[in-house]
Amino acid sequence: MKSPLARLGDWAELPFFTTTFPAIETALRAEKRNVFPPADQIFAALEHVAPGDVRVVILGQDPYPTVNHAHGYAFSAEEDTRPLPRSLANIFKEMRSDIGAAPESADLRFWSDQGVLLLNTILTVPEGQPKGHETLGWQALCDQVLARLADSPRAYLLWGSSAQKAAAGVDPTTNLKIESHHPVGMYGNMGFFGSRPFSRTNAWLRQQGLPAINWANPETT
Template sequence: MKSASLSQLGNWADLPFFTDTWPKIDAALKAEKRQIFPPENQIFAALEHVAPEDVRVIILGQDPYPTPDHAHGYAFSASEDTRPLPKSLANIFKELRTDVGSAPGSADLRFWADQGVLLLNTALTVPAGEPKGHAHLGWQELTQQVLARLADRPRAYILWGESAQKVAAAVDADRNLKIQSGHPSPLSASRGFFGSRPFSQVNDWLHAQGLATINWTDT
């Protein structure tokens, strides 16, 4: 596996992670015998898409989809032509329909990123067929540094699952909107994810802050 390019990271590039931790992760990825997702040129896609100063909402997940042609560098999002939808995303769309009345027409959630939603996983790579297979490479150092960078002003945080909630434990729930629930995967969606209405909560909070709301459905 080639090294992921860091040239498009903009203001994220000065995070200590890229000097202190990334070289070790990069070496581990190059030594990996299994197929890795997402492709190396998409590993940092979410950070490349949304500069720190433009982030209004953070959706934090676990790790990329471990299925070929699904993961493209954005948490929970998948390539536009992905059919059927990944199971977690299908549950997200089900909650969207309950919460705001409709859901996007495809698996590609990059239009959320266009609006300042950072779709970040706590681990940015995964081996084929092995969820959490790269959870111990050191990716959480990046997640924690990203969250620290974003502590400069109030933002909305959607934390789905134990991995996200653990790494974001220091996020101030009094200063920020901090929504925590079960992960949308079929194994846990019924334990607090369904019925949590995170999308309308975020928009209510943004509106109260005098900020533009998020178009979650692309309609």
């Protein structure tokens, strides 16, 4: 059977996969709780966007800990997820305010089609236990991904302290860094709403001579 790492392309060259991931694999095999996302979707975000194609990075904390929600992309959920996860509902609320529209589905993979890397700092979670895999070592992968992406300017949407801490080393003079509170719950009212991350990112991309992201309508991507 073909190794799942074979689907990672250039990302598979990161040291994480030889130095850290074997121990994580062992821990996941020993895990008695349900773990999300399914094993074949853990690296979906990286499999979808090669390093050279990344234009925007959105960092999340860890996957949704609810059955049938997480599918390997930060903040995204399976298409038929209802109601929307609270963080995604607030993201869409801000998007409507910012650019006048938002997707009808929880599935954000069409963003990745356009070079948006939807990466969590922790790539697995036990059912019902946010940050339950915080100590497994996943953060080393996020660190190495960000280091790999330092080769050219990119936009970084950093919502919440976990994302901002992970991307503290990203140079704000060559990259666009938009930092605000995390969109979930009450924190959405304390700096996330009104931050206009979508229009600001598109304006910056145009300044770089790059196409804007179609945030709202997958049918026109």
